Amino acid sequence: MEKVIAPVLYAPRKIRAETFPTPSPGEREALVRMLGAAICGTDKHVFQEGEIRLGLPGDVVSLPIILGHENLAVIEKIGKRAAGEMVTEGQPLEEGERVVVSADIVCRECYYCKNFYGYPWCLNHRSYGDVISCKDPPHLFGGYAEKMFVLPGTFIFRVPKRMSDAAAVLTEQMAVAYGAFGRAFQNPNSKEGYSPSDTVVVQGVGPLGMCNVLMAKMLGASKIIAIDRSEFRLRLAKRLAGARTINLDDYPKQEERVDAVMHMTDGIGADTVVECTGFPGIVPEGLDLMRNGGTYLVEGAYAEDKPTTISPSRQILAKNARIIGVSGMPYQAYARALTMMDSFSSTIPFEKLVTHVFGQEEAQEAVETSMGMDSMKVVVGRMKA
């Protein structure tokens, strides 16, 4: 039987390529051939720490694992029932279609699934490439593998025909940004929550931060301010979205960065601040960058870290702050993010975010590269950059 090559994380910072038998999906399952899995901040946390808790309370990683949840693929085999169950709109899915596979599987039975929009709160939530180990057959539950096994209950989204692989592989991360801004929206006339014409500060413009920069751009932000330590990343934010930039090397102290943002926002502070650094310790600074009555989207502090100190009186109460934690995205956001990227494709070159593509055998190097400051989105797979 044909073997599938898959890089397996078997200990912190240690990935080796292994081979697995090709599984055959049943009626409610599918098998996809991977074009690419984009490396996420989550992958970097898991790579470094191994068995850690992520996002939701029940999300504990157990090794060995095949990483990869931002998955672009071609359907190789799909069960008859799965073809109808896994699609959210249009005709049943067909073999040979290019698709994005949603990162998460929800139970649709718990309190949260029954009562809330999308799935970030499902009590029995599982996700590809981090929470589902590759210990048990059919093993292929992560997108760094050549092929991935798709379990019942997963949603699959068609990619618009003219969209490049490099743009399509950003869908999951763009869906996080869509879901986050979606929750920030209020009546735009009230100036509560996010409104088109707002000023937006993004703390950390790695891939997730860049997707938020581009989402803010697509949603009509008047001024986008990107803060990072990497000149490469800041230049990209400037080039793709006209962002103003603050480099940590030029403004090493928190007060200096707060002053700089105050200066750029006529002394008011940013309407909306988005945290995409992955460092919970940055949250107090984000609250200071935000205007009174502003909105703070916390998206990057995904893995547990040391406790951090904020002033509830000065930074939350006095500011009438709206703080929104974002642990994932509603599954509905995938199709909408794809539609938005498609409609902005002539003005925003999304594919510029993909800076590296590595084969399955080079997954270790791929993750290490993604942790460097001179990469943006790094992909494991066979697609072209």
Ligand SMILES: [Zn+2]
């Ligand atoms: Zn991700």
Ligand SMILES: [Zn+2]
């Ligand atoms: Zn549930």
